[in-house]
Each structure stands twice: as structure tokens, then as C-alpha cells.
Amino acid sequence: MAVKVKINGEVREIDAPEDMPLLWALRQELGMVGTKFGCGKALCGACTVHVDGVATRSCSTPIGSIGEGEVTTIEALGQTDLGRALQEAWLEEDVMQCGYCQAGQLMSATALLLRNPEPSARQIDAAMSGNICRCACYTRIKSAITQVAESGVAKKGKANA
């Protein structure tokens, strides 16, 4: 029996067991490979997506557990002002080296600013510490997040919501 999951605004039917992690359903059942496999144990954050706007590790989230939850992936990040602002800041800061973890970093950063539009440096550290960047581009990730927070995009988004 197919499992139904709402992904990026569209209900998708996935012909896979209910305990299949969302990560593998996205990548290999739906061909959405923007969400990355890093550790399989929710230790590195490379697979981060949003479920109802909350940063969630898709490698450890069975598709059968999502129910009515709305999943957003990196492929749809640019559809919001905040997501787009973060993508632009990432390019402006030339954040990445290999870039493999950056989808997860961007999803975690977006979730942070959604819930806390004006995070302190310490709060950024705390919220982002679940995301490993093996190239250690942390200085730039932090600076890109700070830049977007200071631009007020997140605050504006929150006021409109």
C-alpha cells in the first residue's frame, strides 16, 4: 500500500514500506536528490528537511510517521523570501567548499530564523551545532545567517504569517 506524504505542497504517493526513512524515499523513490545522506543516524544534519517548518532529520524519519505533516525540502527553499534570502547570502559569502552539507545547513538556518528571527551568536551556534560541515565553512555559514537576520527578512516573514 502506498504511503501518502505532502512534499513541497504536493501530496505524493510512495510505494515503499512505512518504515522507510523519508531520506531514501525522497532520493530514490521520488528522484529528489537535493536532500543528502551523511550518517543515517541523525548525527550530521546533511539530510535536514522541514516538517511543518521544523528542522527534521529525514534519515531517521519513517515515511509512515509523517501523517498530515507538510514536508519542505531544499528544492522548494527558494519559494519563500526567507529561503531565497539565505540562498543569496550563501552565494554572496561564497560559503561553501565541497557543498555537500549545505542543503542541510540551509534548511537548519531557515528553521532557526523562522522560529527566532534575531538569534544571538550563541543561539546560532546552538541551532546549527547539529549540522556538520567537514570542510569547516562555519565562519561563513554563521556570517551568512547573521547577515540575513540583520536584513530583517525573517522578522518581516514572521509578521506576515
Next chain:
Amino acid sequence: MPEAIALSRRTLLKASVLSGGGLALSAAIPMVARAAAVTGEAQGTLNAFVTIAADNTITIVGKNPEIGQGIKTMLPMLIADEMDADWDQVKIVQGDTDAAKYGPQLAGGSFATPMNWFPMRQVGAGARQMLLAAASRRWGIDSAKLTTKLGKVIDPASGRSLTYGELASDAATVAVPDLSKVPLKNPKDFHIIGRAIGGIDSPKIVKGEPIFGVDTQLPGMVYAAFERSPVFGAKLVSANLDAVKSQPGVIDAFIVKGNGNAEQLVDGVAVIAKNWWLADQARQKLEIEWDNGEWASHSTKGYDATARQLMADGKPQETLASHGDVDAAFASAAKVLDAEYSYPFLAHVPMEPMNCTALCHEDGAMEMWAPSQTPQGGQTGVAQMLGLTPDKVKVHITRMGGGFGRRLTNDYMHQVAAIAKQMPGKPVQLIWSREDDVRSDFYRPAGWHRLRAALDEKGKLIGYDDHFITFDIPGPGAYNPAAMSKDEFPAKFVPNLHYAQTKLQTRVPMGALRAPTSNAMAFVMQSFLDEVAQASGKDLPTLLLEIVDGAEKEPDSMGFTGPQPGFNPGRLRAVTKKALEMSGWGKTMPAGHALGFGYYYSHMGYFAEVVEASLEGGRITVHNVWAAGDVGSQIINPHGALNQVQGSIIDGIGQALALAIEIEGGAVKQSNFHDYPIPRMPVTPKIEVEFVKSDNSPTGLGEPALPPVIPALTNALAALTGKRIRSLPIDVKQLV
């Protein structure tokens, strides 16, 4: 720059000879081949690297594998600048593996910059000459009277111009000039080199577009998981394949026999399914009987005990370097220091786990999509394993989620080729779990050093002795990626010096980890020299400057990448002075904080770094790092350059604070990021970087900034606590 010009000439004289596997290097690019003919459209392929379309789009091939070092952006910058192209009109495509067309394609050793600085510029300058010749023909004017600017050939006399697009098809019919003779720009005229340019693939990455090896998707593709013995060197006896084949989604399961070369193929079981997670789930049902052999008793603890005994016995197997009379120096010494240093095995753990995609065509030819730092070595290795000629193994180079040296070894390429061969016509993607990655790596070898230093009554260093305990893997193919050089600093600068080593036998696979040798040696030597400095009442930078006092630049030699500039004490002095100045060395520190210094020369780059650290409640915090580096006359892409240095520094701090791979029962104990804790954002210090420009040809930045930060940190802790860290990772308990 006479030195640079001489380097260029010699670089091109060296023929490009590629051998199979590993670090097969060559300095020259082949004579740039002209692609067959001009296509029907008004478009011109000027050489193997450059194609110009009528709409002025300039397509440049990035030949080297991209692992995050920025090479896909950087090499085309060199070509585009010399072409006088408009960067906004440049499009970059990744070249496939093709040694004849592109020359060496390699991501390792920080080699790309020194190997390509001249050849890639010559490719661009050659293309420019062809465009000039085409305009000259069109206008009937001597090309010497024409100039170029931002994608146009200009006739200054009349003011008329032609775009490169308008000239492309004509230019493609012009004879390729002798690239060793094409004039290169004066660096003051660079308009792309030296500009901070963002990563060419970054706009795709922030949108999650498929770009990495593991993102490869082919029609009808299936996924493979591979189970091997956790014990290195084990042989497979039997497996319950039928129980696995009946699991949900499983297409097949079969035994793969190793080919006797652990760098290519070891025994294991392949499980194939329509989704990798299903293959991995089914894999958990495997029951395999292994013959673990004699190596199952090996352990880190055992190696450590043996090494400590060997260091105490003081009878090394072989001498590496011997200068002056060490025994006499120690006999006459007013003070002798004697210390044991050690460091652990380390894994690479790039973020993208090992993977590779392969399709065995019906005629037996193999097509591969490989995230490999040495795709040419992978191509020849796979061909050899399968009994094919290399032209029957087509290797597409994919972007990689990190390398750090792990992907210099192509075992996963061989694995998927052996699997795909069993399933002709079906594309197979092999993916390793993170546990596979941590437990089946080619590790930075652990090492031990017993160091002794002799000081005379004035505190001058008169004798230096090192007994290094390292590893050897029996059998063919294996090499030690952390071998000690006879010239390891301060060799040649201390009058009486002796380096010797003893090798332990192991089956633990060894490989190059970012800044191989240097990542360990810097810690050992710069920490011990800090002890020497302390014992003679001075600081480490003062001691280093004394050691090289009056020394002159050593002569150039032939290295992997062609002529290699000799060690230059002037560059050591310059970066040391700069780092001291940047950090305010000697200033009064806030209570509980201390500074430490480290210097190292590796991969042709000179780096001096100062760390400010504190220790509070059993926790070490690195607050600031100041880094001064000399990698030559030109920083090609300041964005990428700075990112490499910042990343290397955090990488080094991470290693020093927390990382170790331990062997137990012949297998690796660690398995994932919980017990192999790569640094996270809160570890990040404030990092200040300055490049000291020198009149030397530019060299690479993937590695040389890493080694000195480790001793800078341990030396800071020694200054702070009076306790010396002589073993990595740092055990905080030893500091309190």
C-alpha cells in the same frame, strides 16, 4: 620573474607519463589537441579546453576533480584571464577522464596550482593567439598591431573590433601555436586572476540540484550495499545468500571475491535492491563466516605497548639521516631533553559517503560515474582488474562531497565495477553507509617518536635525535603515506642530528590524509622544539629564527610536480614575523588565556600560526587564530584561498581536540560521528589570515595551513598550564 620563466620552460620539457594507480604524476600537459573539426554552426573549438560559440559563450573545460578545493572554478580562471575573456561569458564544464586530452587529472597534494599555473595560462594564451590570427586574416593586418580586451579583438588604429564569437569558427582553423612560446601576461594585467570569484557550482548547490556522485540517476538503476569483514585482511568462507535474497525489494545478493589487493577489491557480499535502504536492511540479515586470520589479534593498545618498548630499547631498524656526531654532542651536553610523542590513526570521513555508479555495457565495456580524486588511476585500475584496455573503461568525473585524501584510493570504484560486471546492461549505484566509511578507510597511520635534544651550557641546540616508530603493510602495492623525510626540519640546520625508524607490521589500511606526514610531524617537531626553547629560556619563534640564522635558500630539485623550489629560510622568517605581529605576540593576555606558536613548511607553502586558548571547567576553548602564509606571488582566487585556510585550521583543531581511530580485534572500534566527533560550529574560533607575497610561482592551499595549528594549540596549552601535551588527541585530564 626569471625564476618563474625558467620553471615554465622546464615544466613543459617534462613529458607527461602516466602510470596506473595512486599518485602518478607528471608536470607537463600534452600538446593541446585540436578537437576534430568545426561544427556546422559558427562555433570554434580552439583546443581541448576552449570552445567559443557564436553568441560569445566561452566554454572552458575544468579538467581536475572538484572536491571542494575550488579547482573547477580556479583552473578555468587561469585560461580565461590569459585569453582576455569576459568572465561573465565563461561557462565551465567538467572534463571526463582523458589523460591524452587533458594531461594529469588529480585532486591531491595541493599539486594543482603548481602543476597548472603555467600550462593552463599557456592554453589560454594560445587560444588568444589563434583569435588574433583569425582577426589578422579577416582584416589583412599584422596581428602584432592588434590587441584584445574582454572577449574582443581590437584594431587600435581604426577602433574597429570583432567579438571572440564572431572570430571563433575562423580561429578554429588557425594552426595551434607552440604553447611553450606563447607570451604570457605581465601579472599586473591580470583581470580575472586575483579576483574573489564564487564557486561555479554554488548556485546549483543552494537549490539542491543533482551534482554530486551520489546524485547520479540513470534509467533502471539499482542500488548496492556491500558487506565486508570489519577485520582487515579477512577472507570470506560462506554466506547465507538465500536468506537475504528473500528480503523485501532485494533483486540479488552474491559473493564478490577480492583480487588480493586491498586498495582495489576485498572479499564481501553485494546486496542489490531497488532502493539502497532496502539493500542495507537486507544486509543486516547476512550471516557470514569469515576467516579472520592472524591479524584479528591486532589492536591500538598492542601497537602502543610495542612502540613504547621499542623506543625504550633504542635500537632502530634503519637510519634515515645522520649529520655530525650525535653521540659526542649528547656526551658533552649541559642539558638533555628526552620525550616520547605519539598520535593516533585518523579517518577522513568526507561528508559524501563513498559511492560510485557503474554500467557494464553488453560488450563488456564499463562506464562509470566516479567521485574520485584520482579518476585516471581508477580507470587503469578497473581496466586491469577486469582484463580490459583502459579505453573500455569510460570514467565520468563527478563533483565530490569532500575528499581529504580518502578518494585518492579507488577501492569503491573497483567494488562497483566487480558488482556491475555481474549485471550487464543494468546501472548499479554502490553506496557505503557512514559505518562502512569509518571502518573501511585508508587511515592516517598512528606514529610514535622518541626525541632527544642536547643543549650546550649557553642553551644552544647542539644535538637532535629521533627514533620514529611507524608501520609497514606486507605485500605489494601498499605504501606508507606518513613516511618521514630525511630532511624533516630541523635536519640540516642542527650540526649533530640523527633520524632513525622502526616499522611495525600491520594490516590496517593506510592512506594520505590532508597534509600527509605533515599533519603529524608538525605536532611532534614543533612541540618538542617548543620544549627546547623553553629549556633554553626563549620562545619557539626565537629558537626557529636562531636555527635558520644565516642559512640560505636551498637549490631547487625535481619533485612530483616538476621542479620544486628548495627550502627558503627567508620565507620562514617572513611568515613568522608576520604571525607574531598579527597576534601581538608577547602582549599581556587576559587571565586564563595563553598564546602558542607553530610553524610548518609543507606542500610548498610556509605557514606560521598563533593560537589563543583557554582552559575552563575541563574544557579547552580556542578563541583566536592568526595565520600568516606564503604560497608565492599570487593568490589566484582570494575567496577559495581564504576558505581553504579557515577550513584547514578548524580541521587541525578538531583533530587535536577529539579525533582518534582505535583498532580492537583487528577492526576499527569507531563507527559514526558520535564516536568520531568532527568539529561543529561552536568550536570555530575567530581566524585572521594574511598572505605574505613572495617572488615565487604560486603553490597550493589545500593543505599547508593545517599542520602548524596543532602545535600552536598544544604549545598554547603548555604556556597556560605548564603541562606538555605529547600525545594526541589532547587528554584534558593531563592538563589539570
